Structure formats: structure tokens, C-alpha cells
Amino acid sequence: MLAGEPRAIARAITLIENDAPEGHDLVRLLYPRSGRAHVIGVTGPPGAGKSTLVNGLTSAFRRRGRTVGVVAVDPSSPFTGGAVLGDRVRMGAHAQDAGVFVRSMATRGQLGGLSRATGDAALVMDAAGRDVVIIETVGVGQDEVDIVRAADVSVVVLVPGAGDDVQAMKAGIMEIADVFVVNKADHEGADELVRAIAAALALQPASDGAWTPPIVKTEATTGLGIDDLCAAIDAFEAGGGGRGRRAQARAEHRLREVLAQRAVEDVARRLPPAAFEEMTARVARREIDPYSAAGALIAQAWPVQA
Secondary structure, three states: OOOOOHHHHHHHHHHHHOOOHHHHHHHHHHHHHOOOOEEEEEEOOOOOOHHHHHHHHHHHHHHOOOOEEEEEEEOOOOOOOOOOOOHHHHOHHHOOOOOEEEEEEEOOOOOOOOOOOHHHHHHHHHHOOOOEEEEEOOOOOOOOOHHHHOOOEEEEEEOOOOOHHHHOOOHHHHHHOOEEEEOOOOOOOHHHHHHHHHHHHHOOOOOOOOOOOOEEEOEOOOOEOHHHHHHHHHHHHHOOOOHHHHHHHHHHHHHHHHHHHHHHHHHHHHOOHHHHHHHHHHHHOOOOOHHHHHHHHHHHHOOOOO
């Protein structure tokens, strides 16, 4: 896997995605070998053309001689748990390119636009020697802000004619974007959307030396504007872009996430299954509130010794 063998990379990500013990061991071994790749997050509403844009970005980086890993997250059905991993189909042009590795993964019920294993999948690609790792989020809407905790640079893709002039005013989107992309720029209303984003940016408090997100117009289907987008990403990276600060925040978020997961697993191991089921039934009957119920379960799992 460290030599970049695609089948080994795929198997490593599968172990991690399935939460296998071997996957945890892999992360432990690979972590010191990671941290070199430039991680780019691409987010935005459904239908914004994110997958086509990622395909264009991949081609642009390959022309520059850089190897690329792509983690494309697709939504899971809340009923069957299945997912149509369509992003891989859109990137068929790179199927025979050994310098590109594409992995689709389902959200598996995770909110925030990413799968639980997304960060670790990016870590595997990083350790395997990919120069650039692009994470494409699921496209769930304005609360899709987890990408800022997973990427060195966050690209927010918006499109004209989809109410995105209002969407651009949303605080969450404004705060996570390092680069704005107005895709489908040949459509009516593109210039109005650019002006709306610029106006929203102007309302933000000024800060000395702070990065002002550029607004790049693209037509992902034709490749127009892709080189400008690459230049904006490179400029953010060259300027430091708060990468060290983001690495610290990313480490803290991941640590808290793992701690929460381990704590829930430990409670489940310490208590009989009936205890959780009985407490759930009491909450459903309004006999106890969820906060008190959680406290009671924790007290049962870790009793205080007198």
C-alpha cells in the first residue's frame, strides 16, 4: 500500500470503513507516514456539478504531474442503507490512469456531508503517496460544514438559478469557504450570483492579513475556469492558509470523535443489552428525559467506588 498499489489501497480503506480491528491497526501504522498530501474539500448543494468539477480538477493536477486521490461521498438510503455510487461513473476517464485513485463511499447515516471513515480514507491515500487528495461531499445543503474539519482548503460550489444567491448569505457557507466557485457560469444569473457572494463577503468584519475568498466562474463540462480554480487553490496554499491551525482543529475533532465512539462502545460492553432497551422504552414513554437516561446509563457502566 505504501508503494501506491491500487488494490492494496482499496483493501486498506475497506478495513477502515468496516471498522475492523485491523483497520485501527492500519491507521496507527500509517499516521506517522501521512501529512504530506494537500487535501482539498469540494462541497455545495446537489446539482451544482461538484463531480464534474472534481473530474476537471483531477485532470488539471495530472497535467501538472501530480498524483491524485479522490474520496467521493454519496448519500445512503435511510430505508435500505444502500447508495448509488455515481461519482465513480463520472470519473471514468481516469479509470486507466495509475496516477488517480477514486474511492466512493456511502454516508451510512452520517450527517454533515461526509462518511465517518472519510478522514481515514484520505489518510490512507496520503500515506500511499498521493500528492493531492480531493474530498467531494454528499451535497446535503447549508449545514454541510464538516468538510472544513477534513480539508486544508474548502471549495464551495454554487450555481445560478437555484436560489444560491440567498444560500450565499448563510453564515455557515460563508465561514467555511476558502474559494467560491460559481459553476455553470454560462447560465443566466451567474453574474448576479457573483455579485451576491461579493456583497456577502464585504459584510464580514475585516481582519489584517486575513484571506479573502476569491470567486471563480467555471463551466465544469467544458473545463472553462478550471485552471483559474487551481490557481486560487495554489494561492491559498502558498499564503499558508492557516494550514497548521486547521491541522490542530482537525486533530482535536477526530480525537473527540474517536473518544465519543469508544465511550459508547464501552458502555455497550459493560451493560446488558436489556438495560439500554429498557431505558429507551422509558424515554419513549416520557418517564425519563434523554439527558437523565444517558446519565443513568453512564452511572451503571462506570459506578463510582465508595
